[in-house]
């Protein structure tokens with residue numbers, strides 16, 4: 001048994017989690033978009049795990065289904081044309097997809113919470129930020145307004161909002177983008193979640209602010225032991241903050257592993273392409289090694305391996321059979337040539 | 347807020363000035379000689395000429411205007427040509443009916459428009475939404491007089507539940523139960539406007555519900571009804587508040603028709619009759635008061651707007 005340290009801020013202790021039962025386990029999750037009576041699959045047969053107090057990074061190009069995956073886990077797909085068509089999402093011992101709406105809501109914002117990409121529009125413009133933070137606290141913990149306000153103030157201090165006792169009564173439009181994202185983080189942390197999902201929390205921010213916000217998330221992870229899923233299309237960001245990485249391409253996880261092994265071995269040609277397209281920091285580059293070609297449209301996925309049309313290693317086999325996940329202890333690679341390509345420079 | 351209100355009230359002055367000139371000019375464009383109408387068919391040309399001179403109607407228009415305006419500034423709207431009593435008195439007589447009618451109408455608009463709009467948006471795409479939207483569409487397009495006549499046919503002539511015309515003052519015998527005379531007229535007047543508010547509430551709520559912050563609210567695990575009211579409706583209300591200004595303008599013109607259909611002794615009917623009688627001072631006075639009221643309502647709407655939306659600053 002492993003015990004996660006008690007949270008510094010909250011009243012709740014995280015329950016002991018046994019080693020072989022992950023906090024979150026996604027099994028064969030399939031998501032489809034309902035379009036004119038037809039179901040268009042977007043996320044296919046996705047499986048991964050997040051252990052308590054671990055950080056999983058999900059990386060992938062735009063449109064690969066990262067947001068839909070976490071929205072499905074959060075339970076925020078209702079009201080959109082997107083449906084979970086099969087699979088299971090185990091969280092803290094419960095299959096989320098089998099729960100009633102009310103049971104689901106009792107977990108949202110409490111056991112599990114989410115930070116969104118757009119800090120400028122993700123806060124309600126007509127309420128004070130303090131009230132918005134207090135709302136979730138009062139809803140889940142049924143405490144008095146005064147207690148909730150004290151807690152909101154603590155949270156604002158924790159996310160390093162300067163002059164928190166004044167800011168608590170400010171409206172979102174009076175704050176900068178970085179500050180708003182800090183408020184979002186405070187709001188997500190309000191009920192000491194076991195799992196915090198951050199969907200590209202820094203994409204909309206200035207580079208300098210990006211680093212501050214990421215540092216803050218890392219620090220919170222250290223302090224509270226909350227498990228985190230961090231979505232980004234920047235492998236560099238993931239490398240700095242996450243223990244585990246899942247690389248998504250066209251609605252599938254093409255590679256997943258511990259961060260260390262992923263960068264050592266570079267099992268999948270797509271992961272390699274992603275790394276090579278990161279601009280080197282200290283040299284002048286004439287061009288970036290962008291991956292050639294484009295992400296295929298969802299309704300025109302290639303036969304065989306979905307990355308095959310853009311892959312420089314593709315062989316006849318890749319154009320015929322979809323690769324089965326190749327298992328190497330904790331390292332999963334969906335590529336026919338994963339063994340051969342490992343660690344080899346392209 | 348107070349400084350802003352004061353500034354807005356100051357801008358009333360030039361607007362009123364312009365409005366009064368326009369009103370004055372338009373009214374004197376109405377063909378027909380008030381003196382001739384007052385004296386009737388049997389009057390001789392000499393009598394008409396004498397009365398015209400007595401009323402000051404033979405002077406140049408600008409002189410008439412200056413004279414009238416000077417009096418207005420001192421609070422005197424002149425005397426009615428027809429009743430031969432102060433215009434203010436004539437208007438005050440009709441004010442009770444019109445004010446009560448307006449309040450009751452606003453009550454219906456709010457009590458019907460907002461909840462039905464919220465329900466319609468919350469059940470978007472279901473039969474509930476289709477039925478409410480269908481009725482809203484229907485009532486928004488029915489002419490006021492036609493609806494009024496049908497309500498009279500059904501509820502007064504057919505069922506005999508409600509009176510079809512007139513309105514005894516609430517200070518007369520019967521007291522506040524006399525308000526029943528205003529039920530049909532106010533419903534007639536409210537129907538098209540409530541329909542507009544339903545459609546506006548629905549469409550603004552659907553717009554707002556697509557915004558990111560609503561997803562944030564849902565991610566807190568709040569009950570959908572709470573999200574709909576506290577987050578979606580509260581933001582949609584900003585657009586709806588702005589529409590109440592227009593609704594008021596629409597009410598004024600529709601009130602003229604409604605008061606005529608239901609023979610209510612209100613200001614709307616007074617305007618129509620005064621035009622027929624060429625009772626210039628009364629028409630001028632009423633329109634002046636309506637202009638002031640209209641600007642006042644718009645000021646209120648702007649204040650409400652700033653109060654509802656913290657991003658709007660009054661300066």
Ligand SMILES: Nc1ncnc2c1ncn2[C@@H]1O[C@H](COP(=O)(O)OP(=O)(O)OP(=O)(O)O)[C@@H](O)[C@H]1O
Pocket residue numbers: 033042060061062063064065066067068069080081082233298
């Ligand atoms: N509500 C929706 N209705 C229809 N299609 C949708 C909807 N939401 C997402 N999609 C489609 O599903 C696919 C996956 O979307 P998703 O938002 O998960 O991508 P992503 O990996 O998060 O990309 P990004 O990096 O741009 O955020 C995209 O092709 C997108 O167009």
Ligand SMILES: [Mg+2]
Pocket residue numbers: 066067068199200
């Ligand atoms: Mg996304």
